[in-house]
Amino acid sequence: MSLVLNVLSVLAVCAGGFFFLAGTVGLLRFPDPLCRLHALTKADNLGLGLVVLGLLFQAANPLAALKLVAVWLLALLAGATVAQLIAHLARPSGPRA
Amino acid sequence: MAFDIGLTFLVLGVAAWTIAARETFAAVVGFVAYGLLLALIWVRLAAPDVALTEAALGSGLTGGLLIGAGSRLRVSQSPPAEETPGVALKTAAAVLCILISAGLAAIVPLLPDPAPTLAPQVAANIAATGLGNPVTAVLMAYRAIDTLLEIVVLLLALVGVWSLMPDSDWGLPLGSRVADDPDSVLTFIAQLLIPVGILVGIHIFWVGSIAPGGEFQGATILAAMWILASMAGLVDAPAVTRRWLRLVLVIGPAVFLAIGLAGFALTGAFLAYPESHAKLLILIIEIPLTLAIAATLALLVAGPPKRAQR
Numbered sequence: 220m221s222l223v224l225n226v227l228s229v230l231a232v233c234a235g236g237f238f239f240l241a242g243t244v245g246l247l248r249f250p251d252p253l254c255r256l257h258a259l260t261k262a263d264n265l266g267l268g269l270v271v272l273g274l275l276f277q278a279a280n281p282l283a284a285l286k287l288v289a290v291w292l293l294a295l296l297a298g299a300t301v302a303q304l305i306a307h308l309a310r311p312s313g314p315r316a
Numbered sequence: 317m318a319f320d321i322g323l324t325f326l327v328l329g330v331a332a333w334t335i336a337a338r339e340t341f342a343a344v345v346g347f348v349a350y351g352l353l354l355a356l357i358w359v360r361l362a363a364p365d366v367a368l369t370e371a372a373l374g375s376g377l378t379g380g381l382l383i384g385a386g387s388r389l390r391v392s393q394s395p396p397a398e399e400t401p402g403v404a405l406k407t408a409a410a411v412l413c414i415l416i417s418a419g420l421a422a423i424v425p426l427l428p429d430p431a432p433t434l435a436p437q438v439a440a441n442i443a444a445t446g447l448g449n450p451v452t453a454v455l456m457a458y459r460a461i462d463t464l465l466e467i468v469v470l471l472l473a474l475v476g477v478w479s480l481m482p483d484s485d486w487g488l489p490l491g492s493r494v495a496d497d498p499d500s501v502l503t504f505i506a507q508l509l510i511p512v513g514i515l516v517g518i519h520i521f522w523v524g525s526i527a528p529g530g531e532f533q534g535a536t537i538l539a540a541m542w543i544l545a546s547m548a549g550l551v552d553a554p555a556v557t558r559r560w561l562r563l564v565l566v567i568g569p570a571v572f573l574a575i576g577l578a579g580f581a582l583t584g585a586f587l588a589y590p591e592s593h594a595k596l597l598i599l600i601i602e603i604p605l606t607l608a609i610a611a612t613l614a615l616l617v618a619g620p621p622k623r624a625q626r
Contacts, residue, residue, distance in 0.1 A: 293512070296508060297505070298511065300505040304501055
């Protein structure tokens with residue numbers, strides 16, 4: 220049982236790491252701010268989500284698991300809204316339209 | 317081990333990059349990343365209390381302060397030629413920096429190994445304070461005077477910021493309001509995040525007596541929530557002249573000082589708590605202190621009133 224959980228953890232965390240890598244490559248290589256924001260938020264949402272999923276299999280008790288999920292939800296909320304705020308300022312038509 | 321070495325080189329690299337960055341904003345971003353990596357190092361050194369403080373105060377709050385300072389600098393013109401340092405001054409500064417670094421590098425290997433420590437005494441006497449977290453015991457009991465002085469320094473810094481304000485700004489609300497539109501994204505996240513943030517801030521403060529956390533870390537989170545509410549236009553920032561504001565700022569250090577002086581009468585020493593009531597007294601100090609720190613930090617970041625530029 221614990222072997223299965225460990226394998227699932229490794230798979231999920233590695234997948235999360237892949238999304239962070241892809242997000243970072245996108246941040247460095249994409250041509251304009253909106254594309255770069257898109258790459259970044261993907262890394263935050265999916266990458267962190269998969270890392271949290273992987274860690275959930277290792278959580279010692281339900282409370283620790285709940286805290287992990289709360290961290291992910293807060294990061295989702297912050298990432299999504301901050302991306303919106305930056306996109307407002309960065310879009311070609313100007314900050315206010 | 318490989319992870320720690322990699323982390324060390326990453327921190328050194330980010331530090332060098334922060335110094336070398338030519339643009340103020342880029343340097344601030346580097347500084348924030350440096351602080352977060354440093355927090356990771358503190359975690360690796362099994363010092364979660366320091367890591368929390370570094371992440372919240374050293375990286376987050378100081379980063380916010382520096383961004384504010386940087387954006388204010390950009391508005392003003394570049395300094396006149398006679399104010400930019402000449403080659404001689406720059407060389408002198410570089411030589412001094414190298415000398416200090418070399419001196420430190422020479423001294424570090426001379427330190428006794430293992431380092432002298434009071435940790436066993438702290439562990440032996442922690443029961444007398446009624447606390448479970450040795451870091452909090454050091455901050456609030458053994459070295460309470462350091463903590464008291466830290467609060468006073470923070471307060472003095474705020475007085476310094478306020479002293480630089482022109483008289484005409486004295487009655488205006490402090491800081492700047494960003495969103496006036498109640499449907500804006502900022503208002504949305506403020507309404508959603510602030511209840512959670514206040515809860516987390518109080519939790520971190522409360523849990524500090526038995527686990528990593530404490531009044532500085534909790535207060536920083538509370539301060540961030542207040543700044544968010546004020547930026548989103550949910551609350552009106554107070555003016556310097558408001559009496560309740562000054563009361564909140566002063567009451568923390570005042571209670572601390574009063575209980576410290578009462579120590580003379582009760583146990584014969586400044587800031588000494590009678591053993592039977594140590595935990596209660598520490599709590600009575602900590603609650604107004606947390607509010608005072610939160611208010612001081614928030615007002616430091618908010619800065620002087622900023623008039624609408626539209």
